[in-house]
Amino acid sequence: MITKDVKLINQELDFPINTGRKTFKFLSQFRELWRFRELAIELFWTYLKLRYVGSVLGFIWTMLNPILYIVTYWIVFTCIVRMGLPDYPLYLIPGFLAWNFTFASLISASESILNSQYLITKISFPIEILTLASIAVNLFDFFVALILYLMAVVILPPTLPITALALPLVVMLQVLLTLGMALLAACVSVFFRDIPKLIPVLGTMVFFLTPIFYPLNIVPEPFQFLIKLNPMTHVITLYHDILYYRIWPDYLTLGSVFLIAIIFLIIGYWVFDRKRHTLAELC
């Protein structure tokens, strides 16, 4: 079977190879991500399909889940505890859906790498795609719910305010913020397996400390400062501004959310990129 003469045996290499990776490492990583863009899309569909394999209601769960939660909060805060806000569902729903997107994204991101150990140790691909695809699934849920909400508002009496035009911008800001936090969560979860268990509990705690089902101004003055430290407070405030109070978002809030989001994104991606090979070795 040996067809060719082997001419090169025991070659000596006496020069270091210029791999050219150090200087443009970040750039080459983005090029790599772009090369695998179809994998991201395909994984997104796969996750979507696999989520409800074997469940009777299937896709309906996507809508049923937030609806059930919202109805619960609605009943509690209009019949049992009076919040004193007119058209309370209009206040509650957007904030709740937005919170739910970030919360669910963080949970699934923290499990995204750990659940795919067999993939990242056997196939070479940019592993942040796993995290991105799991966030995309949650974003899809968010969009479905948001569109249903908007449709309901258009049909029912208090029509959609013009300020709702700012919604895409606000959603974009929130996605940026969530991306950064999720990348960080995904990476750190591999080092400390406690994080995936901690996030649901911590998230529920932060949920009650974020003005989602109550307005910020009912919080006693000294504690308002603490609540404002949470970046999600400002994101939710933006949703309330444009969809409930019908005012345009102020530039200061927009700008600060954008700044925080970018900082999170840079830190998250930087940490992830530095540790990407360690993730495969630890898993």
Added chain:
Amino acid sequence: MNRLSLECYKLSKKFRWYERHFSLKRTLANFWEPPKQVWEWFVLKDINLKIHQGERVGIIGRNGCGKTTLLKLITGIYSPTSGSYKIYSERRLALIELGVGFYPDLTGRENIKLNWVFNGLPRSELKQCFDDIVEFAGVKKFLDTPLKYYSSGMIARLGFAISSHADPDLLIVDEVLAVGDAEFQKKCYKKIDQLCSNGVTLILVSHNTTDIEQVCERAIWLEGGTIQCDGTVRQTLSAYNNINKKTPNGG
């Protein structure tokens, strides 16, 4: 002389294991204390290697000599502790394990699509060779059946079929062909032969020296993380077999 396909310069990989605190609490409590005990060892040490386009290289060695680690380094799954490597081949495909990237709840068709993009290949190219893949794997009847109902042989065939039909110019195969039956192995080696005659670089890892003898023209013997012998198949295998005869239990 052919152009280079892959080159490694002083490639080393050190694994390190220390008594890690697996929980956040213990880590925080003992944050400033150094880990109690650290074990370090080189899985690969100073590997110098040049592989040219069109060469068929076999890698042999005992368990734990660093074969798979070498493959994981050059495919970019691990990063080297020191040294550097560069791959000049544009389309490298690695089969570290057959059936990785398959989801049991997806159908065969969906899995082919997903596995194709897992290799970073554009989906538009799949259309041309989809039928060939199905034909080679012999799963035509089961295309719309979820993969969990496939036999392990079928999954192995599908995995190999996808990578070998993806028009690679560097194909890395790790021990995976041992899974299938004799007929399947024959089919695979025929396909590999066909690929190699088209100028594909092949890196084949195997315990089985007869496989290496059949397919490869050059063989590398790894032992204890270093290259023990690098030469024609006959040279390397005779050296390897000699040692193994003397110390059959790897002593």
